[in-house]
Amino acid sequence: MIPLARPVIGEREEELVLEALRSGWLSLGPMLGRFETDFAANLGVPAVSAVSSGTAALHLSLRASGVEAGDEVVTTPFSFVASSNSILYERARPVFADIDRRTLNVDPAAAAAAVTERTTGLLPVHIFGFPADMPALEELAERRKLWIVEDACEGLGGRHRDGPAIGARGNLSTFAFYANKQMTTGEGGVVVCPTGEVKARIDSERNQGRAPDMGWLDHDRLGFNYRLSDIACALGIAQLERLADMLAGRARVARLYREALAGIDGLTLPCEDEGGDERGWFVFVVQLPDGVDRDAAIEGMRDRGVDAKPYLPAIHLMSFYRERFGHREGEFPVCEEIAATSMALPFHPELTEGEVAQVGSALTAVVS
Ligand SMILES: *Cc1c(COP(=O)(O)O)cnc(C)c1O
Numbered sequence: 001m002i003p004l005a006r007p008v009i010g011e012r013e014e015e016l017v018l019e020a021l022r023s024g025w026l027s028l029g030p031m032l033g034r035f036e037t038d039f040a041a042n043l044g045v046p047a048v049s050a051v052s053s054g055t056a057a058l059h060l061s062l063r064a065s066g067v068e069a070g071d072e073v074v075t076t077p078f079s080f081v082a083s084s085n086s087i088l089y090e091r092a093r094p095v096f097a098d099i100d101r102r103t104l105n106v107d108p109a110a111a112a113a114a115v116t117e118r119t120t121g122l123l124p125v126h127i128f129g130f131p132a133d134m135p136a137l138e139e140l141a142e143r144r145k146l147w148i149v150e151d152a153c154e155g156l157g158g159r160h161r162d163g164p165a166i167g168a169r170g171n172l173s174t175f176a177f178y179a180n181k182q183m184t185t186g187e188g189g190v191v192v193c194p195t196g197e198v199k200a201r202i203d204s205e206r207n208q209g210r211a212p213d214m215g216w217l218d219h220d221r222l223g224f225n226y227r228l229s230d231i232a233c234a235l236g237i238a239q240l241e242r243l244a245d246m247l248a249g250r251a252r253v254a255r256l257y258r259e260a261l262a263g264i265d266g267l268t269l270p271c272e273d274e275g276g277d278e279r280g281w282f283v284f285v286v287q288l289p290d291g292v293d294r295d296a297a298i299e300g301m302r303d304r305g306v307d308a309k310p311y312l313p314a315i316h317l318m319s320f321y322r323e324r325f326g327h328r329e330g331e332f333p334v335c336e337e338i339a340a341t342s343m344a345l346p347f348h349p350e351l352t353e354g355e356v357a358q359v360g361s362a363l364t365a366v367v368s
Contacts, residue, residue, distance in 0.1 A: 002355050004307045005180035006348045008246055013238040020234035027229045028207070035233035038240045039175075039190055045168050048190040049202040050233060054153040054176020056226035057189035058086035060202045061172040064191075065121055065147040067092045074114045074146075075123040076106040077316045078335045083125050083151040084315050093325075095119065096316050098332040102271045104128060107334075108136035115140070121147040126155035126166050127312075128270060129182075129282035134169055135162055149173065153189070156182040157247040157280030166280060167192050177232075180348075182247060182282060183239040185232040249349025250281035256353060257284050257345065260360035264367060266290060284347040285311050287338060292367050294341055300366035301343075306359050311344035 020031050032050060040048045051057050067073065069091035075084060077096040084094040097110035104127050111122065122141055124132040134150070141148050150173035155166035167173040175181075177188035193199035201221075204210055209223025239246075254270070261267060266289025273279055288294055294310060301308040314335050316327035329336060345359055 001302070002306050002346045002351075002358065003348075004309060004344060004346050006350065007179045007184045008242065008249075008349055009235075010238075010242075012241060013235055016234040016238045017231055020230045023230070025230050027227055029230040031230035031233035031237065032228065035228075035236045035240075036190070038237055042240055042243060043165055043168050043192065045192050047193045047196065047199045049193055049199050049206065050188065050190050050228040050236075051202075051206050051226040052189070052228050053187050053226075054174055054178065054189035055082040055086060056206070056224070057153075057174035057176065057191045058082060058149070058151060059089050059224075060205050060226065061149045061174055061191050062086055062090050062092070062121075062123075063205065064172055064193075064198050064201055065149050067121060067147075070118070071120040072116060072118045073121045073123050074106075074111050074119055076125050076127070076335075077314050077332050078104055078312060078339065079125040079127060079151065079315060080153070080312065081315055081318065082153070083123060084321075087123065092120075094123075094315075096332055096335075098334050099338070100133075101334050101338070103130050103133070103277075104271075104338060105130060105132040106137075108133050108140060111137060112140050115144050115146070119144065119146060121149065123149050123151060125151040125153075126158060126280075128285055129154050129156070129158050129166075129280040130271065131155065131158050131160045131166050131277045131279070134160055134171075138169075138171075147172075152192075153181070154282040155280050156243075156282075157250075159276075159278040159280075161276030170194050172198065177236060177239075180283075182250065182280060183236070183243050185228065185236040185239070188228045188232050188236065246349045247280065250347070253347060253349065253351045253356065254281050254284060256351075256356040257359075260356050261286065261363065264289070264364055267363075267367065281347075283311065284345045285342050286345065286363075287341045288343060289367055292341075294343060297363075297366045298343060301359075301362050304358075304362035304365065306346060306362045308343050308345055310339075311342055312339060314339040
């Protein structure tokens with residue numbers, strides 16, 4: 001079976017993880033600062049704070065934004081559920097706005113229409129690595145006095161039409177390093193911190209609210225255990241060394257897919273880069289032609305030795321969100337249509353031409 005994702009792990013990862021193990025510093029040791037410095041330099045931002053997951057990064061970013069219980073936060077229903085769940089952790093309310101059919105990111109006009117007197121912030125997601133329309137969302141935030149937290153957990157390697165890399169615009173933003181992401185630490189994430197003050201706060205909150213000098217008894221604020229171990233950071237340092245190659249590998253596989261799938265009538269491929277917006281390749285998700293049963297198509301792919309999965313389900317239609325907020329079908333028609341017809345194909349930097357060809361013939365067979 002061709003798997004959906006596979007991390008690239010080599011001798012350098014083994015070497016640095018072993019170095020961490022042998023150093024005796026398994027957490028809050030030298031690998032942590034080194035990973036943060038390397039990641040920040042790679043992205044071109046002054047500072048990041050490494051944490052235990054992308055979800056933890058979202059949670060701490062939201063706290064740093066000043067969100068309060070009862071606030072409304074405008075976000076996208078077409079995302080991994082963590083972006084919306086993190087809003088609930090602070091007892092704020094995710095208010096969804098429908099997505100743009102081409103980019104699959106939140107539609108700035110829909111976001112503007114969703115803002116009410118109770119809205120305090122925006123949480124856009126760069127879905128599938130394609131940059132959300134931040135110039136338009138920042139203009140909305142400016143006009144309505146809203147904070148912004150960017151979920152860049154799928155966006156590593158992407159770039160906005162007005163210049164900055166995804167996650168490097170000066171907003172609070174988050175990256176994630178689960179094993180299927182552009183780079184991995186096993187589990188892990190970072191918060192991009194706009195100021196030293198924010199970094200100090202997040203460094204403290206990830207470590208039970210401890211004061212920066214690590215005084216044993218001085219916990220001067222509420223905190224969490226969202227630390228990233230030195231073992232994970234060592235893995236991350238090695239992954240950053242090969243990040244450019246891994247991103248190039250993903251872009252290569254995406255080009256191969258475009259060629260292999262070009263002949264399938266009615267199939268919608270991931271949108272092309274346009275107007276200076278550049279995707280950081282995370283997944284290769286296609287929308288099936290009208291009339292093709294998506295779940296049967298996935299079964300058919302698996303019968304042909306190719307893993308595939310429905311990707312992504314609409315958040316507002318998940319049972320927890322339906323029950324908690326009374327959401328129903330028809331609220332966000334673009335999101336719902338795309339969620340019902342989309343399928344993720346195997347995608348990682350080392351996928352071979354032969355494997356891409358096998359995926360292509362499996363897909364051709366199941367849609368015809
Ligand atoms: C991966 C991801 C996250 C964070 O995931 P973790 O598993 O907590 O690291 C958040 N948002 C999106 C859109 C993601 O794809």
